[in-house]
Amino acid sequence: MEECLLKNDLHEIGYIGPKFTWYNNKVGSARILERLDRCFVNTMALNSPFKLIERHLDRIASDHCPILLQFKNFNTNPRKMIKFENCWACYQASYGIVRKEWDKNYQGSFSEVLNKKFQRTLKSLFFWSKAKHKELNNLKEVLIQEITEIQCKETSIGSLPEQEQWNLKTKVMELNATMARLNMWWKQRAKVKWLSEGDGNSKFFHTYASARRNANKIIKIKDEDGMVIEDQSLIEEVFIRFFQKKWEARRSNLEGWPTNYNSLNSCERNMLEADLSMNEIEEVVQHLEGNISPGNDGINHTFIKVYWEFIKDDFCKAIKFFFSYGELDKAWKETLIVLIPKITNPIIP
Structure with a gap:
């Protein structure tokens, strides 16, 4: 069977x-x-x-x-969040766009400034991609057709002029680059880490991505009253109400705890209380996995790693500001929640 x-x-x-x-x-x-x-x-x-x-x-x-x-068809929500596409980093022009947006001045706390720069940069990259580039699948088909026509011409006349030969090589190189970007595009959606780069354009790889999208959709859910909700517009409200009420009745009980006989010495306390250095944060960032789903701001780890030289100063300031004052811009919380344990673990004795 x-x-x-x-x-x-x-x-x-x-x-x-x-x-x-x-x-x-x-x-x-x-x-x-x-x-x-x-x-x-x-x-x-x-x-x-x-x-x-x-x-x-x-x-x-x-x-x-x-x-x-x-x-x-569940595409009833008109809101569309812009997410960073890993294939954008393959274009050299994207670095200029990020640098240009990052050099602008914004008002607010360090975390607010970082989030505003993230948002503006992501929008600029999105509209740049729409204006300057064809859809990758369409571009692939066009290139394949052009290469086929040139090779057929070569077959019919026996040889090609030098200019036509260079044109053919250029088309082949552009097709290979397009296929690599398509590979990256599918890999970002499939979240598959056990396939090699060459498998990215296989039928199985595409099916895996489609099946993952199908499996991740929430069809129904029970609300607080035990009623089964299938209306997609109401499922989001059920989740929001659940997490709003989750911690309302919970309080910490500080009585009856055993006496603490073990404590940190002065050297260990100083190590924990010391300010984070740029090298510590940079080491954590460089070891982040790239193919991770973005947060509500649309920024994933690939963006942070690829454009680190442009964003590192504002990024580190926001991290240090949080550890000093406990304040954080809402839209950037998911990114920092992932980073905080990885940043603090290396310095715990």
């Missing part, structure tokens, strides 16, 4: 409803429940822009559960 599914490009998706789809309608020790009925889809269905939902319906007129496969 596994070989049959593999050869016919069939994949199973997650389901909603009862786990078992068949019941032999007997009681006691003779009662049997099995999942006999399954739904499989091919790669074309996984790559569709719709969310696939498999539902196991109630058994009523049969001893089998009916299976309903729904194709739903």
Whole structure:
């Protein structure tokens, strides 16, 4: 069966409803429940822009559960967050854009200034990419067609003029660069770290990215009253209410703690209380993984690592300001939450 599914490009998706789809309608020790009925889809269905939902319906007129496969479009939220694309860093022009935006002056605390620069730089990179570059898949097809035409011309006449030969080499180099950027684009979405660079444009790699997108979608959730919510516009509200109330009833009890017989000596206390150095922060940044999902600001670790020479002064000032005064701009919290444990761990004795 596994070989049959593999050869016919069939994949199973997650389901909603009862786990078992068949019941032999007997009681006691003779009662049997099995999942006999399954739904499989091919790669074309996984790559569709719709969310696939498999539902196991109630058994009523049969001893089998009916299976309903729904194709739903959840793109109801008009808000679109700009996220940094790792392939932008492959263009030398992106460095000039980041440098230009980073040299501008902004008012506010160090963390506010850093966040404003992040936002402005990301917008500039986004509109630069839209204005200057074709969509990578379209560019790949155009280059392949142009290379094919030149090679056909070479075949028909026997040889090419020197200018045409250089033109062909240029097109091939541009195609290779485009394929590498496409590879990076898919790898960022698939979040796959166990595939080599050459696998990035394979059918399996693309399917993995599409399947991951399909699996990460939240179809339904129970609210605080136990009601099942499937309306996508209400699911976000359920999450917000949950985390707003999560810590309201929790208080720290400082009574009854055992006596502390062990304490840090003066040397250890001085080490912990010492200001963070630029080298400590830079060492942590350079060891961050690049293919990590961005926070609400759209900035990921790749942006920080690639453009570190431009942003390091403002970045380190915001880090030190937080440790000194405990203040942080809201939009930058997710980035710092990931960095703080990695920054502080190396200095803990």
